[in-house]
Amino acid sequence: MGCDGGTIPKRDELVRVKQKPEQKDKDSEREFRWLHCALTQQRLEEPIIMCGLGRLYSKQSLIERLLEKDNKMPEASAHVKSLKDIKTLKLTPNPAYEVNEDKTEGLLDTRHAPYICKLIGLEMSGKFRFVALWSCGCVMSERALKQIKGKTASTCPLCLVPYCVEDVIVLNGNEEDVELMKVKIEMRAAKRKESKKKDKKSAKSNEEKTEAVTADSKVKEPKEKEITIKTEKPSTSSKIKRSIPINAMQDPELKRLKTDFSVAKDPKATDVYKSLFTSHKTEKEQERAHWVTYNPFYN
Structure with a gap:
């Protein structure tokens, strides 16, 4: 059966060869x-x-x-x-x-x-x-x-x-790209950790600065108040002293403001001006009360 007529069979036609595995497209x-x-x-x-x-x-x-x-x-x-x-x-x-x-x-x-x-x-x-x-x-x-x-x-x-x-x-x-991507994942994770540490350090430094500023302000507040109180007193007194001249008490007009001053003793005043006051002789010798004060000067 077969192999007649001068046909020459091949090896793969006579021997069963192991099939190759299927390959993906x-x-x-x-x-x-x-x-x-x-x-x-x-x-x-x-x-x-x-x-x-x-x-x-x-x-x-x-x-x-x-x-x-x-x-x-x-x-x-x-x-x-x-x-x-x-x-x-x-x-x-x-x-x-x-x-x-x-x-x-x-x-x-x-x-x-x-x-x-x-x-x-x-x-x-x-x-x-x-x-x-x-x-x-x-x-x-x-x-x-x-x-x-x-x-x-x-x-x-x-x-x-x-x-x-x-x-x-x-x-x-491909496989090489996947290995490179794994390295990049680790690099990004390391960067996130470093950024978190920097944020924590900056937050702590900001808190310390704010605490120091508040402490300094609390210490400086009472000192500033004392300084303002001390500076206000000499400033007011100095203004009052500077407003009054040195020779002001020697002025005859200011002497009249004293309690022991009397118009009757003023050499510059006239008799008509002196007669208007109760310290004049005519007012002391009258027999009725003064027309303004109603004070009886008679005995």
């Missing part, structure tokens, strides 16, 4: 990572967030998983423990992207990516490397960031927020 795997949540493996829904390693998530599904009592995160997302470990992305929608609803369930139009780079228009489909800034959440292509980095050093080209080297996150990177 790299293109389909890449598209899946950019279109589906890394936690639930479902279609990405806005708002879209990223973790420190650059993986994409639907914010609602991740928050629901964090709020569950049995918070069992997969190994790829075990580093996400709170909202501090995620960042909301600012994406630019692609006007050429359309979802064909006429297709069968589960199949979407992947000819165009749903998001693009706002700077140079590259589609965020996985064919080009994209990065996101942890400081502001803006997403752009790595090519655009390298071209503009020299012109706007350490500032986001989209929102002009300053950023550092550890803030640049590669989205859906």
